[in-house]
Amino acid sequence: MTGGYGTGADILHDCTVAVNKGEIAVIVGPNGAGKSTAMKAIFGMLTMRSGQVSIDGEDITNLSPQDRVAKGMAFVPQNQNIFTSLSVEENLEMGAFLREDDISETMHQVFDLFPILKERRKQAAGELSGGQRQQVAVGRALMTQPKVLMLDEPTAGVSPIVMDELFDRIIDVAKTGISILMVEQNARQALEIADKGYVLVQGENRFTDTGSNLLSDPEVRKSFLGG
């Protein structure tokens, strides 16, 4: 993929990311490496100059973000990823807005995954704690029964304990057969759970390997994980 915002300069240069079914792929890299930009490119929020995006072998490069949702992509933005004035339950319902069938079973699955949301279902999502908000955000995205779940820094701004719990939940989601593609600041913890890791620098792939290999690679450790 090569592209940038609007008619501005290219931010991504021949960058490649991919994730297999039921696996977790993590994009890490220094600030300004184009991690979030890569996510937006995959979701169709960017002007692409070359390259392609496909899901299940189907080329979706020219689809709008909304159409990509219908194709099985779900995106959890980093900021403002919930409807603060709506209740938790309504947030989930809105996540499933495109679906015409019965959503109650999916909602049960989300509640099984995030029990705290069931407890707080009638509460306004904006009144929840940071970690709980992230769970709402992920839950909302799961309501479309996506094939690929894209998370942009899901642990930004939450405490380390909550972060560990969120990662556990993300592993649970992957176990249900959903592919997960995420961008993370907490590179070390994220790579620990990753099947595949991408280190991005200045919009280019620098290292690509399994999470554990990247963690043990001395050069990656020295440059990006602080020794």
Place this chain on the structure above:
Amino acid sequence: MDILHALIVLANFIIVPAIAYGSQLALGALGITLVVGVLRFSNFAHGETMAFGTMIVILMTWLFTAIGLSIYPLPTALLALPFGIIGCIAIVLLTDKFVYKFYRKAKSTPVVLVMASLGVTFIMNGLIRFIIGPGDQRFADGARFIIKARDFKTMTGFKEGLAIKVTQSITLVTAIIVVAALFWFLNKTRTGKSMRAYSDNEDLALLSGINPERVVMITWIIVAILATVAGTLYGLDKTFKPFTYFQLLLPMFAAAVVGGLGNPVGAIVGGFIIAFSEISFTYAYKKVFTYLLPADWAPTSLVQLLSTDYKFAVSFSILVLVLLFRPTGLFKGQST
């Protein structure tokens, strides 16, 4: 006994009229607040939207009276209301298609849309005056009073009367029905929830596959319904005059801002706050004090804080005070 008399006077001249006026303002402010919440601009043409819907109601009322249709003791205008609503929906959707949609597509800043709405105001203003004229139109027929002041006196034996007009009670009942229906729609239906979601977080609503053009269309339809109902109730209670409806914009905006722009509950509360302040600041309390105070303390002046000419100053002062000290309004709303 004197305290009771004072209370009856207050009820007759402040509480009953303010409840009716407050309901009308609340319905108007709800329309304004919905446009702010979903379309993200202050719609200066809302007064004219009300006037346009009411104008069609009046024209239909005349037609119905001409062919002898009547629902006595209720005013014929109630029968004409659905036609007014349809006409108002049509003009509002056309305006959106030919004016606001362009600015929405261009992602114009809110102030550009506000100015566009000001232009719409002037055009609608002209259209209304062209069709029905600038003068006063009375179109309230049917029975005038539920309780007449004199009947109240003979019934209860009090020295003071309490009159309740038919239009006042229709206002209250209609407002309750419309508001209940609106809240049911916003909180219980999928479409209503998608409207709230869109108003809350536009980008995320897009990610969820909510169609913005549909949300906008439904919002305009609801706004047209609210505006026509509010305008018709106001016209029945007082009279219809295009300029008065333009002037109503100030108290309605004050109500929406006091309650918190974009917040429907706030708009209702704001409507009543503005109505009660306008009426209680401009009422002459002489009679009330005459009852409450010992005979030789009775005031000789009118004990009126402000002349009724200044009623707009009351809403304007409240508007300024709220913007100075609590710009998001009493309830959580957007700041202006």
